[in-house]
Amino acid sequence: MTSISDCFKSLRERRNCALIPFITAGDPDLETTAKALQVLDAAGADIIELGVPYSDPLADGPVIQAAATRALQRGTRLNHVLEMVQSVSPTLRSPIILFTYYNPILNRGIQPFLKQIKDAGVAGLVVPDLPLEEAAGLLKPAAEIGIDVTLLVAPTSSAERIEAIARQSQGFIYLVSVTGVTGMRSGIETRVEDLLQQIRQLTDKPIGVGFGISEPEQAQQVKDWGADAVIVGSAFVKRLADGTPQQGVDAINQFCQSLKTAITSNPANNFSAEED
Amino acid sequence: MTLTPLSSNSQPADNQASTQTPDILGRFGQFGGKYVPETLMPALTELEAAYQQYRNDPGFQAELQQLLRDYVGRATPLYFAERLTAHYARPDGTGAQIYLKREDLNHTGAHKINNALAQVLLAKRMNKQRIIAETGAGQHGVATATVCARFGLDCVIYMGVQDMERQSLNVFRMRLMGAEVRPVAAGTGTLKDATSEAIRDWVTNVETTHYILGSVAGPHPYPMIVRDFHAVIGQETRVQAMEKWGGLPDILLACVGGGSNAMGLFHEFVKESSVRLIGVEAAGEGVNTEKHAATLTMGRVGVLHGAMSYLLQDEDGQVIEAHSISAGLDYPGVGPEHSYLKESRRAEYYSVTDSDAVAALQRLAQLEGIIPALETAHAIAYLEFLCPQLSGSPRIVINCSGRGDKDVHTVAKFLENS
Numbered sequence: 001m002t003s004i005s006d007c008f009k010s011l012r013e014r015r016n017c018a019l020i021p022f023i024t025a026g027d028p029d030l031e032t033t034a035k036a037l038q039v040l041d042a043a044g045a046d047i048i049e050l051g052v053p054y055s056d057p058l059a060d061g062p063v064i065q066a067a068a069t070r071a072l073q074r075g076t077r078l079n080h081v082l083e084m085v086q087s088v089s090p091t092l093r094s095p096i097i098l099f100t101y102y103n104p105i106l107n108r109g110i111q112p113f114l115k116q117i118k119d120a121g122v123a124g125l126v127v128p129d130l131p132l133e134e135a136a137g138l139l140k141p142a143a144e145i146g147i148d149v150t151l152l153v154a155p156t157s158s159a160e161r162i163e164a165i166a167r168q169s170q171g172f173i174y175l176v177s178v179t180g181v182t183g184m185r186s187g188i189e190t191r192v193e194d195l196l197q198q199i200r201q202l203t204d205k206p207i208g209v210g211f212g213i214s215e216p217e218q219a220q221q222v223k224d225w226g227a228d229a230v231i232v233g234s235a236f237v238k239r240l241a242d243g244t245p246q247q248g249v250d251a252i253n254q255f256c257q258s259l260k261t262a263i264t265s266n267p268a269n270n271f272s273a274e275e276d
Numbered sequence: 277m278t279l280t281p282l283s284s285n286s287q288p289a290d291n292q293a294s295t296q297t298p299d300i301l302g303r304f305g306q307f308g309g310k311y312v313p314e315t316l317m318p319a320l321t322e323l324e325a326a327y328q329q330y331r332n333d334p335g336f337q338a339e340l341q342q343l344l345r346d347y348v349g350r351a352t353p354l355y356f357a358e359r360l361t362a363h364y365a366r367p368d369g370t371g372a373q374i375y376l377k378r379e380d381l382n383h384t385g386a387h388k389i390n391n392a393l394a395q396v397l398l399a400k401r402m403n404k405q406r407i408i409a410e411t412g413a414g415q416h417g418v419a420t421a422t423v424c425a426r427f428g429l430d431c432v433i434y435m436g437v438q439d440m441e442r443q444s445l446n447v448f449r450m451r452l453m454g455a456e457v458r459p460v461a462a463g464t465g466t467l468k469d470a471t472s473e474a475i476r477d478w479v480t481n482v483e484t485t486h487y488i489l490g491s492v493a494g495p496h497p498y499p500m501i502v503r504d505f506h507a508v509i510g511q512e513t514r515v516q517a518m519e520k521w522g523g524l525p526d527i528l529l530a531c532v533g534g535g536s537n538a539m540g541l542f543h544e545f546v547k548e549s550s551v552r553l554i555g556v557e558a559a560g561e562g563v564n565t566e567k568h569a570a571t572l573t574m575g576r577v578g579v580l581h582g583a584m585s586y587l588l589q590d591e592d593g594q595v596i597e598a599h600s601i602s603a604g605l606d607y608p609g610v611g612p613e614h615s616y617l618k619e620s621r622r623a624e625y626y627s628v629t630d631s632d633a634v635a636a637l638q639r640l641a642q643l644e645g646i647i648p649a650l651e652t653a654h655a656i657a658y659l660e661f662l663c664p665q666l667s668g669s670p671r672i673v674i675n676c677s678g679r680g681d682k683d684v685h686t687v688a689k690f691l692e693n694s
Contacts, residue, residue: 106577107576129311131317157317179482
């Protein structure tokens with residue numbers, strides 16, 4: 001299994017911006033989630049973020065909230081999610097990051113939780129309601145067991161906080177591009193460019209930008225501003241949930257490819273530009 | 277009927293066990309903390325700094341004290357409930373002497389305005405022009421709408437759709453005062469879901485908005501701030517007890533949902549080891565059914581709405597939907613300091629059912645001419661179980677935290693169906 005750090009290392013060597021799609025486990029069902037993981041892996045994803053459905057997703061907007069509610073109503077349990085990941089992860093090129101709120105981790109116990117997700121083949125962890133001050137108890141055991149815990153930086157974070165978060169964050173630094181919850185938005189705030197530059201001066205760790213990115217043009221914009229990774233969530237979750245499971249999987253396949261194209265520098269174009 | 281056994285140790289714990297000041301991370305023992313998205317961390321720091329700056333500021337205190345007196349109507353009376361006392365008297369004439377701390381006589385009809393008023397004065401000093409709040413029973417929403425009208429601030433109240441129906445009177449009051457009431461349909465459409473939605477609003481608008489959280493719950497510094505702004509309840513009680521009988525109360529009794537009225541009464545007396553502190557939770561249809569809100573009685577340690585505390589949750593750590601006839605107690609979490617007081621055995625927590633509470637509401641109405649809120653009625657109901665266990669004539673102070681006008685439809689419906 002590739003670690004998140006190694007994955008970024010090889011992307012950097014190829015000067016590529018990573019594409020990180022997000023989907024909610026168990027929506028519409030875990031079979032479809034398994035299929036979706038494989039399809040995303042083949043359609044250009046470099047890392048895949050898998051959301052564990054939670055009853056009170058404070059950091060999520062309406063699309064991911066609704067997906068989590070549907071998944072829980074279908075009876076999706078953490079053990080089922082991890083069993084599915086265990087069977088699918090060996091077939092994937094992309095490492096899997098689990099996106100989960102803190103209470104399910106605390107409830108299982110930090111050590112047992114980490115061991116179980118490691119055994120299932122998970123490479124990283126994002127916990128949106130665990131800020132730096134509360135993260136110490138998770139960071140150390142996760143490092144020992146080999147799970148990258150990626151911390152989040154927000155537009156409201158001070159320079160001191162950004163520096164401290166960048167120092168502790170593993171795998172990459174997750175820059176939240178909006179003051180707000182997850183969800184699709186019409187534009188990307190221009191201050192993201194400044195934030196990227198600011199963080200870049202404080203750390204050489206890769207920076208992934210997420211929350212609010214839903215179109216190829218926005219992804220390209222963020223890549224052009226210097227992001228090492230673009231994270232797209234609600235736009236995938238919504239497409240996967242529309243129509244039959246097969247239609248959903250087909251839709252995210254196409255969407256993933258179009259995002260990948262948008263953030264990949266096109267050698268053919270460069271070549272023809274030089275010819276001119 | 278309470279299904280909760282009495283604590284084997286009803287003796288107060290020693291004072292060493294009582295940390296009344298949370299540590300730098302906002303913890304009471306293991307409880308509390310700041311489990312929130314990074315976006316909110318600077319706002320919590322800003323709020324804490326503003327609170328530390330103004331809590332003892334003479335200008336802030338002068339404005340607050342004057343408004344508490346002239347606008348809210350403080351001090352509230354400590355009333356000797358003579359006929360309720362007689363109701364529980366033993367044949368030899370001894371028995372609990374029952375006093376009601378009349379928070380129901382505050383402007384807007386509940387204790388909630390103590391905190392809403394003080395927080396709005398803080399918000400003004402932080403230059404926030406927009407106020408948001410969550411509400412369950414609507415009392416905190418009404419209090420917030422009231423102070424926003426008084427100070428000319430934009431006000432958005434999040435309220436679960438189920439609560440909007442059962443507390444429609446309060447919805448109308450909020451709108452009359454110019455607040456926007458936003459229905460929350462997620463989950464069960466109750467206080468938990470309204471709180472989540474208020475937090476999402478705050479994450480989105482944090483730079484212009486102050487969130488007036490209405491209980492001693494949520495991330496630090498809210499449990500401390502809300503408690504301190506309600507501590508006036510206990511402070512007045514101490515003075516009034518001294519005037520009336522020259523001593524301390526023996527037992528303090530209050531209902532606990534998030535736990536703000538209970539903390540407001542308890543805080544002044546936590547260090548007085550002779551004073552028994554008793555919190556009463558909502559057992560709904562019974563703690564052995566799936567329909568209750570008895571978090572401290574039946575929950576396990578978890579994290580909800582930014583704080584570590586007791587929590588009603590399933591095997592996977594998913595939060596369970598609570599149930600209570602009282603919208604203000606219908607919450608699967610509880611303030612972290614209550615978890616701390618429970619674990620350190622300084623306070624005791626029990627629960628009473630919906631029907632216990634309705635019976636107590638009727639009893640107080642008929643014996644004293646006071647219709648309490650359904651929340652408050654839970655504290656009153658516990659007298660049925662407490663009084664037979666007492667010897668002598670201890671003085672009990674019950675926090676009569678709110679008036680029951682808002683609940684008459686709910687009670688009428690309950691009595692029709694029972």
